[in-house]
Amino acid sequence: xxxxxxxxxxxxxxxxxxxxxxxxxxxxxxxxxxxxxxxxxxxxxxxxxxxxxxxxxxxxxxxxxxxxxxxxxxxxxxxxxxxxxxxxxxxxxxxxxxxxxxxxxxxxxxxxxxxxxxxxxxxxxxxxxxxxxxxxxxxxxxxxxxxxxxxxxxxxxxxxxxxxxxxxxxxxxxxxxxxxxxxxxxxxxxxxxxxxxxxxxxxxxxxxxxxxxxxxxxxxxxxxxxxxxxxxxxxxxxxxxxxxxxxxxxxxxxxxxxxxxxxxxxxxxxxxxxxxxxxx
Numbered sequence: 001x002x003x004x005x006x007x008x009x010x011x012x013x014x015x016x017x018x019x020x021x022x023x024x025x026x027x028x029x030x031x032x033x034x035x036x037x038x039x040x041x042x043x044x045x046x047x048x049x050x051x052x053x054x055x056x057x058x059x060x061x062x063x064x065x066x067x068x069x070x071x072x073x074x075x076x077x078x079x080x081x082x083x084x085x086x087x088x089x090x091x092x093x094x095x096x097x098x099x100x101x102x103x104x105x106x107x108x109x110x111x112x113x114x115x116x117x118x119x120x121x122x123x124x125x126x127x128x129x130x131x132x133x134x135x136x137x138x139x140x141x142x143x144x145x146x147x148x149x150x151x152x153x154x155x156x157x158x159x160x161x162x163x164x165x166x167x168x169x170x171x172x173x174x175x176x177x178x179x180x181x182x183x184x185x186x187x188x189x190x191x192x193x194x195x196x197x198x199x200x201x202x203x204x205x206x207x208x209x210x211x212x213x214x215x216x217x218x219x220x221x222x223x224x225x226x227x228x229x230x231x232x233x234x235x236x237x238x239x240x241x242x243x244x245x246x247x248x249x250x251x252x253x254x255x256x257x258x259x260x261x262x263x264x265x266x267x268x269x270x271x272x273x274x275x276x277x278x279x280x
Contacts, residue, residue, distance in 0.1 A: 032069060035076040044072055087278045104254075105247050112246030113239045121238050122231045131226035132186055135197050138179035140164060140217040141171040148208035148215035155205055161219050170214060179219070185226055193218065
């Protein structure tokens with residue numbers, strides 16, 4: 001018979017042995033399956049999920065998990081027996097290089113957008129500049145100068161601009177509204193049209209003005225001082241410009257810093273059409 005102290009030790013040992021073993025917290029290195037001895041890891045599944053089109057991400061978690069795992073298992077089984085040729089290896093080289101280059105540019109673009117950078121660019125483009133004027137105008141567009149002159153004579157004789165625009169303007173989008181173009185600022189219209197508007201007084205109709213679209217008769221309805229957009233109005237534009245500039249700078253920086261040697265002397269550029277070179 002065990003002594004009391006020995007019995008306590010035995011009880012403690014039995015509790016330790018009978019307690020459930022807690023699984024380690026899953027990580028990217030957690031093996032979720034093997035295919036012919038090759039590990040498939042949780043990280044592989046997460047990476048594949050990241051590349052899926054949005055419609056697949058609407059599936060419930062369990063369905064998506066099982067679907068991704070099955071797909072990787074199938075791919076692993078198929079890839080194992082694949083006989084990769086020169087074309088395949090070259091394609092994979094290009095694909096890997098393209099992917100890694102893309103990740104560099106994505107990180108560059110993401111890091112370029114900060115509240116401070118957006119505010120600074122906004123101040124440069126809008127807050128510290130004169131927004132100028134905006135113009136409200138209508139037009140009648142026709143194909144020949146002769147027709148434009150004849151319509152101008154009608155207008156000078158008292159004809160209604162909106163009525164003629166509806167009847168005769170070839171710009172059917174604005175014609176239905178009597179030729180109305182709404183409000184616009186500098187740089188929004190083709191230059192001959194803009195130049196004519198800038199020289200006009202409100203309430204007047206221009207002589208025929210030629211542009212790439214035809215011949216315009218322009219009625220300037222009103223002019224007003226433009227107001228600068230708020231930072232939220234143009235945030236997407238500002239972020240896009242910051243990202244574009246950062247990406248362009250990064251490409252230039254790394255390309256110029258790289259040791260590049262081109263050995264293409266004597267190679268006919270047309271050789272790229274010779275796919276037989278990579279078929280063996």
